[in-house]
Amino acid sequence: xxxxxxxxxxxxxxxxxxVTLDCVYETRDTTYYLFWYKQPPSGELVFLIRRNSFDEQNxxxxxxxxxxxxxxxxxxxxxxxxxxxxxxxxxxxLSGKRGTGANSKLTFGKGITLSVRP
Amino acid sequence: xxxxxxxxxxxxxxRGQQVTLSCSxxxxxxxxxxxxxxPGQGLQFLFEYFSETQRNKGNFPGRFSGRQFSNSxxxxxxxxxxxxxxxxxxxxxxxxxxxxxxTQYFGPGTRLLVL
Numbered sequence: 626x627x628x629x630x631x632x633x634x635x636x637x638x639x640x641x642x643x644v645t646l647d648c649v650y651e652t653r654d655t656t657y658y659l660f661w662y663k664q665p666p667s668g669e670l671v672f673l674i675r676r677n678s679f680d681e682q683n684x685x686x687x688x689x690x691x692x693x694x695x696x697x698x699x700x701x702x703x704x705x706x707x708x709x710x711x712x713x714x715x716x717x718x719l720s721g722k723r724g725t726g727a728n729s730k731l732t733f734g735k736g737i738t739l740s741v742r743p
Numbered sequence: 744x745x746x747x748x749x750x751x752x753x754x755x756x757x758r759g760q761q762v763t764l765s766c767s768x769x770x771x772x773x774x775x776x777x778x779x780x781x782p783g784q785g786l787q788f789l790f791e792y793f794s795e796t797q798r799n800k801g802n803f804p805g806r807f808s809g810r811q812f813s814n815s816x817x818x819x820x821x822x823x824x825x826x827x828x829x830x831x832x833x834x835x836x837x838x839x840x841x842x843x844x845x846t847q848y849f850g851p852g853t854r855l856l857v858l
Contacts (some may be wrong), residue, residue: 658844668831670849716786720844729844730776730799731835733786 631734648717747850761822768836775817780831
């Protein structure tokens with residue numbers, strides 16, 4: 626069975642601070658995929674980043690960066706110079722090897738509520 | 744390119760009724776998945792449709808069903824509604840390329856309240 630743990634439940638920072646959201650996952654699949662989604666108050670899940678298990682290169686995209694460590698089963702997400710508009714719930718998700726479906730289902734963590742204060 | 748659309752956005756029903764939710768995927772996306780989000784259980788996978796066939800199913804009772812049309816649009820039906828079915832129902836669409844795990848893009852959701 627797959628599992629995603631987001632130990633942090635709520636984080637509050639002041640604008641311009643850097644913030645790191647933690648994600649730990651469990652899977653027996655040798656090939657798997659990790660995602661971060663953002664859910665603003667409107668409810669829509671917005672795709673942010675994706676990482677394949679066979680590619681451990683960490684990247685930076687604008688104010689976002691991520692740290693994928695297969696040895697510790699972690700996929701942490703960092704927002705640099707946070708802004709008020711970053712306030713949302715952030716979900717880490719995992720999918721494994723495809724079965725008969727077109728895609729493997731996403732297993733989500735419980736989410737982290739990020740509040741950025743002006 | 745237009746995103747995933749879901750209708751209706753809000754719905755109020757009473758126990759015992761049934762409800763149908765609709766999802767139109769991103770143009771060119773052939774796979775549609777449905778998820779239920781509640782404060783207690785979080786985000787849970789309901790089912791996935793591809794080529795008008797249910798390909799994958801989560802751990803939900805048979806009261807939850809769905810279908811997909813030839814244009815990839817999907818509907819989800821819940822019969823004999825219970826209070827616990829109150830939730831945000833999210834639809835996600837993705838390309839369906841053999842051998843690849845595609846990113847799923849979500850719609851704004853339908854908020855269902857069962858009284």
